[in-house]
Amino acid sequence: MIPFALHTAASPEEALGRLADEPGAALLAGGTTLVDLMKLEVLRPSAVIDISRIGLDAIERTPRGWRIGALARNRDVAAHPRIAADLPLLSQAILQGASGALRTMATVGGNLLQRTRCGYFRDRTAACNKRSPGAGCAALDGVNRGHAVLGVSDACIATHPGDLAVALAALDARVTLRSRDGERTVAFTDFNLVPGNTPERETVMMPSEMVTAVEVPDLGYARRxxxxxxxxxxxxxxxxxxxxxxxxxxxxxxxxxxxxxxxxxxxxxxxxxxxxxxxxxxxxxxxxxxxxxxxxxxxxxxxxxxxxxxxxxxxxxxxxxxxxxxxx
Known part of the structure; x- marks a missing residue:
């Protein structure tokens, strides 16, 4: 692992300020994806900003549905009795992902931003347009049993690995993004990008933004x-x-x-x-x-x-x- 600076943010404002002022910085919440990729030197941030103590972990019923903070732990969302009743597919998706230990650490925001599990992306000796734009895609003619069949391009066929994200896509969820300049909300189905010719860009997020919440509308029939x-x-x-x-x-x-x-x-x-x-x-x-x-x-x-x-x-x-x- 290469050297990096570590900062602990005390508030969302502090985290966003550091993110804007330090190009190449990464946010650390549960760390269940970021740390792995840093160990492999696939991700090499110049600074890591610990946001685990800034709040943003509330799970709230609203007049329009549910608002789930980006730092809510996956375990807590899945175990919430009203979510299990109102949105069973959401609870089921979380419980079928990863392990109990990882669900205890992993956050909703981090889960949405997890990177592909394509072996070529994680192998720095292999050609990967997602990791090194223009390098080629070793998966096209390599071992691709687990790879995608929808939304693929000649530049990338890496599969999105999430479970929670699939449930949110079905539920018409929206993602709240915040930067030092303000806040915006994006339909979850527009949040992730297909690779096209720019597989290195996976979401509509700007480098200075962070996920602050997910909003799930009240679909009565989602109980079924x-x-x-x-x-x-x-x-x-x-x-x-x-x-x-x-x-x-x-x-x-x-x-x-x-x-x-x-x-x-x-x-x-x-x-x-x-x-x-x-x-x-x-x-x-x-x-x-x-x-x-x-x-x-x-x-x-x-x-x-x-x-x-x-x-x-x-x-x-x-x-x-x-x-x-x-x-x-």
């Missing part, structure tokens, strides 16, 4: 929701395919649907065409199979990960069927 994750082993493993689904069904007909996929996209993947295809149709296996096919229609698999297309379609169709049973 589900997060499902398919992986190589039952614990502490990233998704091959995951889906976050909420379904509003009345008298057997779909009135609204929210669908997002994980493990298959370069960002948490909102399947809007699949959602639209379900509205007004009977909630049956035919409609769900059609929606699942639409969700994967734009897939661009490589030989090693082509299986993800059929797997994702089946997992999504099964989730929708299970939610229909909950509605009966």
């Amino acid at each position: 929701s589900l997060y499902r994750k398919v992986r190589d082993r039952a614990s502490y493993q990233f998704a091959l395919v995951s889906c976050a689904v909420a379904l509003d069904v009345e008298e057997g007909v779909v009135r609204a649907a929210r669908i997002a996929l994980g493990g298959v996209g370069t960002k948490p993947w909102r399947a809007r065409e699949a959602e639209r295809s379900l509205v007004g149709r009977f909630a049956d296996a035919h409609a769900f199979g059609d929606a699942a096919a639409r969700a994967l229609a734009g897939a661009r698999p490589r030989p090693d990960n082509a299986f993800k297309v059929a797997m994702a379609e089946r997992v999504l169709a099964r989730c929708l069927l299970d939610l229909r049973e909950m509605a009966l």
Whole structure:
């Protein structure tokens, strides 16, 4: 690990001031991703700003839904009884991510900003456009079984690793960003960027900004929701395919649907065409199979990960069927 300066911020204002004044600085919350990448020298910040003592950890019910502070621990969000009742897919997604020890340390904001688990990104001897723009992408013709099939480009096929982020994408969440110059709110589906020709830029955040909160609107039918994750082993493993689904069904007909996929996209993947295809149709296996096919229609698999297309379609169709049973 290369030398760096360490600062402990006492307030959001102090943290933002240091971030603006020290180009190349990084924010440290739980440290479950940043420290690993610094040890590998994949990330080499000139300074680290510890923000673990600045508050921003409240979990609050608001007139419009939920506001979750960026420094709220994943464990506390998942265990909150009203979130588990109102937004079960959110609680389920967190509990299926990482390990109990990591969920105790990891924060919501840090989780949203975690970097890809692509082995080539983490190997400084390998070609990676995300780490070194213009270097090439070793994953294109390398070991890419776990890589993305949606939102890919000729520059990058790295998969977004998150679980919580997939649930937030399905729930129409919004991310609050703050800098020394003010605050702005971004729809979560616009927060992450597909790689295109600039895979090194993963979110819409500016270098001087930090995540301060996530807002989740009050979707009544989100009480009937589900997060499902398919992986190589039952614990502490990233998704091959995951889906976050909420379904509003009345008298057997779909009135609204929210669908997002994980493990298959370069960002948490909102399947809007699949959602639209379900509205007004009977909630049956035919409609769900059609929606699942639409969700994967734009897939661009490589030989090693082509299986993800059929797997994702089946997992999504099964989730929708299970939610229909909950509605009966």
